[in-house]
Amino acid sequence: MNSIANPDLSRRQFLGASALAAGGLSPAFAYGAASAGNLRLATFRYEVTPPMGHSLCGGWIKPVVGVDDPLEAIGYVLLGSGEPIVVCVVDWTGLLNSAHIEWRKALAEAANTTIDRVTVHCVHQHNAPFACLDAEDIILKQGDLPHIVEKDFFKRCLDAGRSAVQTALKQTSPVTHVAHGEARVSKVAGNRRIIGLNGSVLSQRGSSSRRPAHHRYPEGLIDPMLKTVAFYNGTKKLAACHYYACHPMSYYGDGRVSADFCGLARRQRQEQEPDCTHLYFNGCGGNIGAGKYNDGSKEMRPVLTRRILDGIVASEENLQPQPIESVRWETHDILPPVDERFDEDAIMQQVSDHNQPVRNRNRPSYTVAWIRRVNRKVPITLSSLHINNASMLHLPSESFIEYQLRAQATAPDRFVACAAYGDGGPWYIPTADAYPQGGYAVSVAWCDPAVDQILSGGIKELLTRIG
Numbered sequence: 001m002n003s004i005a006n007p008d009l010s011r012r013q014f015l016g017a018s019a020l021a022a023g024g025l026s027p028a029f030a031y032g033a034a035s036a037g038n039l040r041l042a043t044f045r046y047e048v049t050p051p052m053g054h055s056l057c058g059g060w061i062k063p064v065v066g067v068d069d070p071l072e073a074i075g076y077v078l079l080g081s082g083e084p085i086v087v088c089v090v091d092w093t094g095l096l097n098s099a100h101i102e103w104r105k106a107l108a109e110a111a112n113t114t115i116d117r118v119t120v121h122c123v124h125q126h127n128a129p130f131a132c133l134d135a136e137d138i139i140l141k142q143g144d145l146p147h148i149v150e151k152d153f154f155k156r157c158l159d160a161g162r163s164a165v166q167t168a169l170k171q172t173s174p175v176t177h178v179a180h181g182e183a184r185v186s187k188v189a190g191n192r193r194i195i196g197l198n199g200s201v202l203s204q205r206g207s208s209s210r211r212p213a214h215h216r217y218p219e220g221l222i223d224p225m226l227k228t229v230a231f232y233n234g235t236k237k238l239a240a241c242h243y244y245a246c247h248p249m250s251y252y253g254d255g256r257v258s259a260d261f262c263g264l265a266r267r268q269r270q271e272q273e274p275d276c277t278h279l280y281f282n283g284c285g286g287n288i289g290a291g292k293y294n295d296g297s298k299e300m301r302p303v304l305t306r307r308i309l310d311g312i313v314a315s316e317e318n319l320q321p322q323p324i325e326s327v328r329w330e331t332h333d334i335l336p337p338v339d340e341r342f343d344e345d346a347i348m349q350q351v352s353d354h355n356q357p358v359r360n361r362n363r364p365s366y367t368v369a370w371i372r373r374v375n376r377k378v379p380i381t382l383s384s385l386h387i388n389n390a391s392m393l394h395l396p397s398e399s400f401i402e403y404q405l406r407a408q409a410t411a412p413d414r415f416v417a418c419a420a421y422g423d424g425g426p427w428y429i430p431t432a433d434a435y436p437q438g439g440y441a442v443s444v445a446w447c448d449p450a451v452d453q454i455l456s457g458g459i460k461e462l463l464t465r466i467g
């Protein structure tokens with residue numbers, strides 16, 4: 001049944017056809033009259049809490065000794081605009097390389113779609129798995145290193161994902177309207193890189209800090225806005241996707257699994273509105289953390305949770321549902337080169353050096369995983385979901401905040417919401433300007449500075465193809 005009043009179908013059909021002829025774009029984005037009333041949404045969630053003893057954050061912090069609150073994967077399947085579109089967000093530190101591809105494949109199979117129409121993101125909590133199957137293979141060969149991710153647990157998560165999607169698809173709802181809103185979040189985000197007089201990073205302001213100088217120093221470049229895009233069936237809100245850029249840790253390293261303040265805020269909102277599925281995406285938070293306002297004490301976790309929840313609620317106050325008139329899914333593949341600082345043989349020698357601490361052996365295995373992936377020419381897929389004048393951008397890894405701000409500036413007439421922490425293979429993605437400044441993020445950025453142009457170009461491509 002067509003529930004959208006639409007006097008202008010023939011014109012839109014014509015525009016769709018001409019765009020195809022002009023741009024040679026995938027027909028999958030086309031959303032014409034035939035499907036105007038056939039959009040449907042299925043939401044799903046499944047638990048991905050690691051078992052006792054499982055490694056956290058790659059194995060160099062304390063493994064699981066208990067669970068303060070569970071980790072979840074939450075998502076939706078959008079049907080009726082070409083092959084199904086799947087969007088999923090996971091309470092893990094990261095999903096990298098083959099792990100990210102396997103996760104998408106499992107959801108794609110369950111939704112009967114192709115992997116290029118599935119995007120998966122992490123919230124990036126650190127008392128959580130940091131899953132790279134390729135790095136796991138590298139450290140397994142060493143015989144004496146803690147796991148990066150246990151493969152049987154990972155497989156159970158894929159199975160849980162498949163069955164959650166299959167179950168969800170038995171209960172879909174029509175989607176007729178979309179809305180967006182935003183609100184300023186108070187006293188959470190601050191830029192992590194404090195630049196000194198010589199133009200390089202003087203100090204890294206982490207997720208928490210007890211140094212008064214870190215609290216005094218200004219927030220610096222951040223995106224203070226929490227953005228929301230929500231899907232409706234008439235006036236009934238079905239799903240609300242929230243986007244805010246900040247490392248999400250209040251404290252970590254104690255072996256106690258938690259979705260931490262961003263995940264907890266999402267869960268509180270979920271409890272307030274049990275009939276709407278709430279999703280929380282971390283934006284381009286690579287150089288953003290809570291250390292300006294957070295001293296890492298236990299008392300601060302609920303305080304930060306409240307600040308994010310207030311942002312979510314305020315953002316949703318602005319929601320004004322509009323009939324859905326267009327839906328487009330776009331993708332753009334990139335394969336940024338490895339930085340020449342990283343040499344596989346030299347890194348493997350370090351991984352094999354039994355005198356080195358775990359951090360200095362497990363962490364470089366992620367570098368090698370990225371080098372081998374680039375050699376195999378397996379690209380990262382950027383994607384965007386454009387609905388009316390809202391664009392949801394799906395970006396990789398620990399991208400710096402500048403990418404999100406540039407995306408918004410590139411499309412000033414659109415509402416641009418960014419989810420980063422997709423495929424985590426490259427670790428940090430600084431801007432080209434940030435490389436000579438040094439600092440922690442640059443030291444663990446596996447890509448050459450050319451990644452700036454490549455990623456910026458990809459974002460521009462996704463935003464300008466809309467026409």
Ligand SMILES: [Zn+2]
Pocket residue numbers: 124247286398
């Ligand atoms: Zn990080």
